[in-house]
Amino acid sequence: MHRKKEILIMITQKYPFGYGEVYLDRELQYFSEAFDEILLYPLRKVANERPVPSNVQINELFCSRSNKVNKGYAIKKLFAANKILSNEIKFAASGNEYVKKNKKEFLAQVLMAYELADTFYDSFKEKIRDTSAKFYSVWLDEGALIMSMLKNDGRLDSFVLRLHGYDLYDSRREGGYMPFRVYCFNQVSKVFVVSKNGAEYTRGLNICPEKVMANYSGLHDHGLTAEFDGVIRVISCSNLLQLKRIHLIIKALKEIDFPIIWKHFGDGEQRTELTRLAKELPDHIKWSFEGHVSHDNLMKVYTDEHWTCFLHMSESEGLPLALAEAMSFGIPVIACDVGGVSEIVSEKEGYLLPKMVEPENVSSIIKEISTDHMLQKQLSINAREKYLKHFNAQKNYSSFVQLLREFG
Incomplete structure (x- = not known):
């Protein structure tokens, strides 16, 4: 029986650019052995590009985005975008006043995400035809919102995301509010939280508890620190x-x-x-x-x-x-x-x-x-x-x- 090609599609914040998201160096080593091909989409590009395995393709389409939403596109998606915002205000109790106060900015973010979602989908739709494609947003951020939009309109069957700290705890965000979490939680198949403490916190939010799973990252073994030499x-x-x-x-x-x-x-x-x-x-x-x-x-x-x-x-x-x-x-x-x-x-x-x-x-x-x-x-x-x-x-x-x- 012919085995379908396995492709993993990931959205990161900046990786492989910059110095952050170091754990992805380790993840990709294992992913590159398990999947035939990996498509990597960073949301931003900064200095210091790190090497990746040979079967990883970096697509910079998000990095070269325009800061303005196409007017015609905005009109086309205005109703859907307002629906997302209305639900945010309804369910995001801790931050709904913040959402109301900044509604124009949030509306622009949603409209931009809709436009990026179309561009994102067009970039891989032919490549994944007749393959087994898996989708992974490394953070609860714009990448998760984009995947949620594609899941909502049937262009993705499923996707998963990771939660860390900055994208999890309301207290660490401006206005004490995590944007579009309600919408993303409705669409995501599984949420992997980096700690048990974070998983318990997440289960107390607007999400089906069965979707949430604590999942530790891993670290390579480099041996022990040097023997004590008398210096503290x-x-x-x-x-x-x-x-x-x-x-x-x-x-x-x-x-x-x-x-x-x-x-x-x-x-x-x-x-x-x-x-x-x-x-x-x-x-x-x-x-x-x-x-x-x-x-x-x-x-x-x-x-x-x-x-x-x-x-x-x-x-x-x-x-x-x-x-x-x-x-x-x-x-x-x-x-x-x-x-x-x-x-x-x-x-x-x-x-x-x-x-x-x-x-x-x-x-x-x-x-x-x-x-x-x-x-x-x-x-x-x-x-x-x-x-x-x-x-x-x-x-x-x-x-x-x-x-x-x-x-x-």
Whole structure:
């Protein structure tokens, strides 16, 4: 019997451009082995294009869009667009005033999405003829809205989407509102949420609970961090944004009275302010903001030197894989208990702190783990075991491929 060609069609935010969506590097490795061809549609294009497997085609049609909706097209789709907005106002109780206030902007977004949906469909409709095609929106964003429109008018049979943190929790969005979630949830076949905490939150929204499934991403095994060499080193890795609360790390380190090396990887809008604060650290605290580095280079950093602990003070999260990645090297984690963090870190692998933690509490924990080498060793062993059990790439992505085939 002739096997149908298997094609996976994905919409990302920027990937393979930029430095974000790092987990897609790993996903694509497994997808490229499972599917004959992958069509990748980023919504935006920025600098730094990353390599992808040979059977992945990048289509930049969304990147070259016009910022204006064709007038004739707007008239044609006005009724349908207003219907979507009316339903949003009706069901999105937490944000309906925000929708009413910004109705013109939201209407323009819907009309633009309708136009892009047609262009998107035309770009692949011939290619998927007589194939088994699966559709995957990596975020609950414009990509999910576009796929929802195609599902609603019968041009797609089904699609799936992932939920993370920024596209899940209302508190992280302007106006406390997630645009077009109601419409997308009605159309999607399955919603894969990156944490159990997020899955429970999602089931409390306007969605059939059976559509929701917690699904962890996976991480490759790069081995262990280097053996202890007598130097205390702490590391952190995140965007330099206010919600990441890097200033708490700086304040905590200010209380340390012995030599420590601190390196932070990642960049962002708060770099200037955080650099100013870090310059106030005492001379025995050696620090550096390393900026964005490639994932391969970051993995080398973890293995080339011994790291005493990984610090993460964020006030809001989905499931921060940077923590699980550090643990894969046997690095204990000190983090605040927000979002899905407790699914990665417990007292067995590190320290789980209250959201409103004081810098003095963080500094006392750094002192404890830095001076008690037996404790540090046991936390390191447990951290590594937690990674192998729950966040191993081979196990998690093999399972996700089967779910894509079933629901995509």
